[in-house]
Amino acid sequence: MQVIKKLFNFYINSSIHVALAVVSLTWITLKTHNLLLDESLLYFVFFASITGYNFVKYFGLAKFHHRRLASWLKAIQIFSLFSFILMCYFALKLHASSFLFIAGFGLVTFFYAIPFLPKKMFLDKQSNLRSIGGLKVYVIALVWTGVTVFLPLINSQYNLQFDNVFAAIQRFVFIIVLMLPFEIRDLRYDSLKLATIPQKIGVKQTKIMGVLLLLIFYFSEFFKDEISTISVVILLVVTFTAGLLLIYSKKEQGNYYSSFWVEGLPVLWGLLLLLFS
Numbered sequence: 120m121q122v123i124k125k126l127f128n129f130y131i132n133s134s135i136h137v138a139l140a141v142v143s144l145t146w147i148t149l150k151t152h153n154l155l156l157d158e159s160l161l162y163f164v165f166f167a168s169i170t171g172y173n174f175v176k177y178f179g180l181a182k183f184h185h186r187r188l189a190s191w192l193k194a195i196q197i198f199s200l201f202s203f204i205l206m207c208y209f210a211l212k213l214h215a216s217s218f219l220f221i222a223g224f225g226l227v228t229f230f231y232a233i234p235f236l237p238k239k240m241f242l243d244k245q246s247n248l249r250s251i252g253g254l255k256v257y258v259i260a261l262v263w264t265g266v267t268v269f270l271p272l273i274n275s276q277y278n279l280q281f282d283n284v285f286a287a288i289q290r291f292v293f294i295i296v297l298m299l300p301f302e303i304r305d306l307r308y309d310s311l312k313l314a315t316i317p318q319k320i321g322v323k324q325t326k327i328m329g330v331l332l333l334l335i336f337y338f339s340e341f342f343k344d345e346i347s348t349i350s351v352v353i354l355l356v357v358t359f360t361a362g363l364l365l366i367y368s369k370k371e372q373g374n375y376y377s378s379f380w381v382e383g384l385p386v387l388w389g390l391l392l393l394l395f396s
Contacts (some may be wrong), residue, residue, distance in 0.1 A: 126245045131378050133195045134176070138168035140382050143389035144267035144290065150392055151286070152351065153276045159212035160350070166206035167221075171228045173199040217274040222311060224265050227258065256316065258300065260294040282343045287306045297384060298359055299329045300368035300377045307370055333358050353391045360384060 130136055142165045149156060173195060268287045272279060302315045303322055317325045337358040340351055340361065364381050 129191070129194065131197050131375070132191065134169045134172035136379060137172055137382055138165045140385040141165070141168040141263065141267060144263070145271050145384040147385075147389055147392060148268050148271045148286070149275070150396065152272065152275075152277060154271065157168065157271070157274065159209050160271060160274050163206060163209035163213060166209065167266075169202040170199055170206050173202075175228065194244075208283075212325070214274045214275065214276065217270060220265070220270060220273055224262050227262055235263040239308050256295055256298045259298060259311075265295045280344075282345065285339045285342050289336050289339045292332045292339075293361075296329050296332050296336065296365060297381055299325055299365055300372070300381045303368045303370060304372045304377050315375045326366055330362055333362050333365075347396075349396050350392070353388065353395065356391060357384060357388045360387065 142161050142177070145161060145164045146156075149160075150156075177192065177195065177199075210218075213221075262362070264287055268290050271277075271282065299316065303317050303325060305315070306317055306322070320328070337354055340346065340354055361384055364376075364384070368376065368381070
């Protein structure tokens with residue numbers, strides 16, 4: 120049992136779970152736009168997500184404790200290194216038009232963790248994008264939207280259409296809602312200087328805002344030129360599930376409430392689409 124628990128913790132802490140969520144959303148874009156399955160793109164997104172998330176999560180920790188790293192962190196560092204190598208390998212298989220787009224979001228991820236501007240411009244001593252009050256959730260939503268909506272379209276040389284605007288709005292709103300249980304959980308740890316949504320408006324109002332955003336997420340589907348009945352039903356299931364997880368989220372969460380169940384919603388969405396379409 121201890122071995123299984125350690126493996127599961129590694130699965131969560133090494134960002135494999137979140138990477139599967141990003142891959143699921145990317146695959147959903149390919150599927151809903153009737154594009155060919157691009158395995159190289161999905162592998163790139165998977166390994167890039169692991170590389171990016173682990174860089175953001177463990178950069179500071181590794182920097183200050185590099186001489187006495189815990190065994191689990193060393194394992195994640197090695198795993199991240201192999202993920203980075205594989206990310207570069209699969210990046211070479213993508214269409215050239217994708218490179219500039221990837222570079223842009225790569226820079227956002229880099230500066231999200233690395234201090235790069237004068238400290239007097241920040242509310243927190245970290246001096247990176249992550250420390251700017253109120254910005255965190257929107258940066259993450261922007262990156263996820265770009266990678267899971269626009270990257271697969273650009274890489275497939277898809278001519279962007281009006282429907283893509285609603286797809287991007289849906290995805291952006293959905294990611295913000297997924298972030299809310301995390302922000303509620305982190306109320307116990309986050310500095311007030313971060314000005315997260317629950318810090319600014321409270322937990323109850325955050326949940327109300329999240330439910331309203333889920334309504335926007337769902338009903339945006341009906342503004343598209345092409346509407347699939349099965350997609351509408353699946354979207355309803357995903358919206359309802361997300362709403363329940365948001366409503367029942369609290370500061371004293373279980374260890375895996377947000378990091379597994381909430382973050383697994385994109386995987387559920389992808390599986391439902393795979394099974395019923």
